[in-house]
Amino acid sequence: QVQLVESGGGVVQPERSLRLSCAASGFTFSSHAMYWVRQAPGKGLEWVAVISYDGRNKFHADSVKGRFTISRDNSENTLYLQMNSLRPDDTAIYYCAKDSGPDGMNPSYYFDYWGQGTLVTVSS
Amino acid sequence: EIVMTQSPVTLSVSPGERATLSCRASQTTNNNLAWYQHKPGQSPRLLIFGVSTRAAGIPARFSGSGSATEFTLTINSLQSEDFGLYYCQQYYKWPLTFGQGTRLEIK
Numbered sequence: 001q002v003q004l005v006e007s008g009g010g011v012v013q014p015e016r017s018l019r020l021s022c023a024a025s026g027f028t029f030s031s032h033a034m035y036w037v038r039q040a041p042g043k044g045l046e047w048v049a050v051i052s053y054d055g056r057n058k059f060h061a062d063s064v065k066g067r068f069t070i071s072r073d074n075s076e077n078t079l080y081l082q083m084n085s086l087r088p089d090d091t092a093i094y095y096c097a098k099d100s101g102p103d104g105m106n107p108s109y110y111f112d113y114w115g116q117g118t119l120v121t122v123s124s
Numbered sequence: 125e126i127v128m129t130q131s132p133v134t135l136s137v138s139p140g141e142r143a144t145l146s147c148r149a150s151q152t153t154n155n156n157l158a159w160y161q162h163k164p165g166q167s168p169r170l171l172i173f174g175v176s177t178r179a180a181g182i183p184a185r186f187s188g189s190g191s192a193t194e195f196t197l198t199i200n201s202l203q204s205e206d207f208g209l210y211y212c213q214q215y216y217k218w219p220l221t222f223g224q225g226t227r228l229e230i231k
Binding site: 004043044045046047050059061062095097100108109110111112113114115116117 | 166167180211218219220
C-alpha cells in the first residue's frame with residue numbers, strides 16, 4: 001500500500017528557511033519521478049517542483065525558482081523540499097505526490113498518490 | 125503557461141442526480157488532461173487521466189470527455205461521498221497547471 005507522509009511544516013518568519021520531508025513506502029521509490037504541489041488558503045492547487053527518478057533532473061515553478069530546491073534520497077525513500085527566503089505568499093499546505101508513470105523512464109506528469117500534506121505558515 | 129479555467133465555481137446537485145463539471149484550457153492540451161477529487165483534510169485522489177480513462181478503483185459513474193481545450197467530468201447518480209472539490213490538470217506543457225476547482229455541494 002502506497003504511503004506518502006510529509007513532515008517539517010510549521011510557522012516561520014519571512015526570509016527564514018524550512019525543509020520539508022516526504023517519507024515514501026509501498027512502492028519502488030527510486031523508480032518514479034516525484035513532485036511537490038501546494039495549496040494556499042482558499043486557493044487551488046499549484047505545482048511547485050518535480051524531480052526525476054534518479055534525482056538528475058529537477059524543475060521548479062517560476063514562483064519558487066531560486067528559493068526552493070527539490071531533492072531526494074533514494075537510499076532512504078525520502079523526498080525533500082528546501083525552502084529558503086520564505087515569503088507570506090508561500091503559506092500553504094504542501095503535498096508530495098508520486099508520478100503515475102510505470103517507471104522513471106516513462107513519467108506521466110500526473111499524480112496517482114498524494115500525501116496528507118504539511119502546513120507551512122510564513123508570518124512575522 | 126496553459127491557463128485552466130473550471131466552471132461553475134460551485135455546483136449544487138441532489139444525491140442521485142447527474143453532475144457536469146467543465147474545464148477549459150487556454151490552448152490545446154493534446155488530451156493530456158487529468159481530474160482529481162479533493163475533500164477537506166484528505167489527499168487529492170486521481171479520478172481520470174488522458175481525458176477519459178478512469179484511474180484504478182474509480183467507480184464507473186465517473187466519466188471524462190472532451191478534446192483539445194474543452195473537457196467535461198460527468199458524475200452520474202451522485203452519492204454522498206462524491207461531494208467535495210474537483211480539479212482538472214493539464215500535463216502537456218510545463219509548468220503543470222490546475223484549474224481553480226469546482227466545489228460540488230449537496231442540494
